[in-house]
Amino acid sequence: MGRVLRRGRIVVALLSVLVLMVTGYAWDQYRNLTTGIRTSNALSGSGKSSGGDTNILIMGLDSRLDENGNPLPQDIYDALHAGDQQVGGYNANVLMLLHVPGDGSKATSISIPRDDYVSFPGSPDGTSKGKIKQAYGLAFDQAHRQLVAQGITDRATLEQRSRDAGRKEEIDAVRQFLGGVPVDHFVEVTLVAFYQIAQVVQPITVCLNEATQDSYSGADFHAGQQQITAAQAVAFVRQRRDYVHPELNFTDLDRERRQQAFIASVAYQLKQTGTLADPSRLSAIIDVAKQNMAIDSGLDLLSFAQQASNLTGGNITFTTLPIAGFGKDPAGEDVNLVDVPQVQGIVRNLLDGPPPADAAPPSAAPAPAAGGSGTVDVVNATSRTGLAASVEHALDGSGFTAGATSTASVSRKSTTIDYGPGSAAAAHTLSTLLGGLPVAQDTAVPSGHLRVVLGSNFSMPRSLAAAGSSAGPTAPPSGPAAPAPDTGSALDSISGGGIPCVK
Known part of the structure; x- marks a missing residue:
């Protein structure tokens, strides 16, 4: 269970940024929310979008620590079966660019597969190319060693200054890979957030095209719509194999789609069931956001909420960027091969419309x-x-x-x-x-x-x-032969506003 939730914790950011901020009650609590949330200046000096558009990069870290670098409570480690603070690291295993047009038209959320093999603009730790998720951790490590050498010993200061270096390198790597797109703001969440949010909003309705089982993640789901608990939600967003049904031929890209479908389902259900009008449940979500979320210092949550208030109604499309195939890096690790001009052309079309x-x-x-x-x-x-x-x-x-x-x-x-x-x-x-x-x-x-x-x-x-x-x-x-692995080379999307069915 060493990689629990890396595909699911993205939901806390979207729930916090897209859901909490679209209700009157949430804005009664605006001061309460912003007072306790951690902010960062890692975006200082970055280029901004024009025409009132907003691009927000959402990063989910593969860390078993909270935002202050402290271990999680033991009961959380026990519940997740994900190891303790010695496991995991600072890879940005979830990368999602949320584009909200200034004219109020349909928003787009672009998922970037974590293993895409790209160039790192800052060559952190002397590494010029690698999996896009690694940019954060490499820059964190480099900065942490430099800060220690300078005599800085305060744990919180070391943690946040090192994270700022990681945030900046990860943002720069994404901007470069996507063709220089501006990143106006960022949201960062840690590992535990997803499970805590799922506990607050359970039961959650999801939908699968086929029955599937996986002893590694604990997934055991039937086909069609079904209600799941927080623990089952962990398995839902984590599953990437099925030895019982090998013809399903899971890849890591299927977890991208599970992640998107889960976000769409939860946002839809919260709006439909009136959960957002429940003060106690809303306060619990806000408390999770404070503990396990960081934003850039320039993100005005109230202003953004006024711009994004219709997203929970389904005015958003989730898209996964395609890859060209699978390969190995010089160290022999599996990577996603990417056609950079193709990716950048797709992103231009998604953000600006087709030429x-x-x-x-x-x-x-x-x-x-x-x-x-x-x-x-x-x-x-x-x-x-x-x-x-x-x-x-x-x-x-x-x-x-x-x-x-x-x-x-x-x-x-x-x-x-x-x-x-x-x-x-x-x-x-x-x-x-x-x-x-x-x-x-x-x-x-x-x-x-x-x-x-x-x-x-x-x-x-x-x-x-x-x-x-x-x-x-x-x-x-149908037949005995398994299909070729899904490389995701054909662009696919999931629409918000309902309960989407996925593999």
Whole structure:
């Protein structure tokens, strides 16, 4: 149980920032909330969003300590079965960028997989590349050693100054990875918060597409909607394997989706059941936030609440950034391989909206073939019969011309879009329509044509699924063969405002 809650503790930040602050009672308690909460100046000097938009980076730490660096009560360690203060560290195992548009339109929460292999702008501890979650801990360690060498011995001072170094490096690493997006504010939560929040708001309704069991996390759930306790919530957000049902083929990305679904479900239930009007339960949530949460000194909770008051009503979409595949770092540790230009393009589209259909990407020369035009040929390199025809049918009305469909002689995992001369802009437009697929030029593709090669990781975007449903199945057929691991290379999202079903 050594990694309990790293995917679930994010809920305390969103509950505190998105839920507590949207009720009149919560704002009666505004002074009470802000008086006891820890603040940080780690964001000083950072660039800010324009047009009234707000970007908040939410970080969940893999630490068995509280915000002051002190051990947790023994009863908490006993309840979590997560080890004690000697276990864990300062990895930012939860990274979520919350974008709230200034015009009141739908907000977006972008989850960044913790094992994405990226560059570290500050090279903390002499490390220039690593898993994005490690930026915090490496900078914390470097700063802590330097502070001790300077003769600083006060435990609280050491802890917070070291954390500020970790916060700054983690924020800078995220900003660089996402293409220089501004981070206006941050919220940091520690390990114990999720369990304490779950205790306050239980029972919690969740929904699963399939029955699943896992002795490692303690997960044992049936298919469909069900109410779970705080202890079961720990297993729900922690599960990343199922040896009883190996065909489910869990990966760490599934915990990202569980995390998002749990947040959406809890926020929806709190609003529907009137929990936020219950002074005793609300006070308990506020007390948890004080103990296990830190924010930047510039975050005006009251002002943000006025901007974000409609998010608990479902005016938010949760999105997980895709990865290109799995690999090893120089030390032999498992990492997520990422297509950085693809990720940055997706983030731009999510925050600013898609570019005009006739706009070429910044690095491409103007091309005669405009976005939304060209002939699309689709190759089915999966075992899903009729998938190529489904994609062609789903693209009806998009401006693209249906081309040839075919079946590859060899199956493949990844999905790609290849384009011929003059079709770069059209390829990027098609990529956006199909969920942010990687694109590449291929001289074997005729001019004016685009070739989509469908791998086993392809998932029809919800916006196109209805159009393509009549042409053939999009889900893998049942059978003894397990599907290829889900790399998340097709962008997927979860909408707020209800109880979403996940794996």
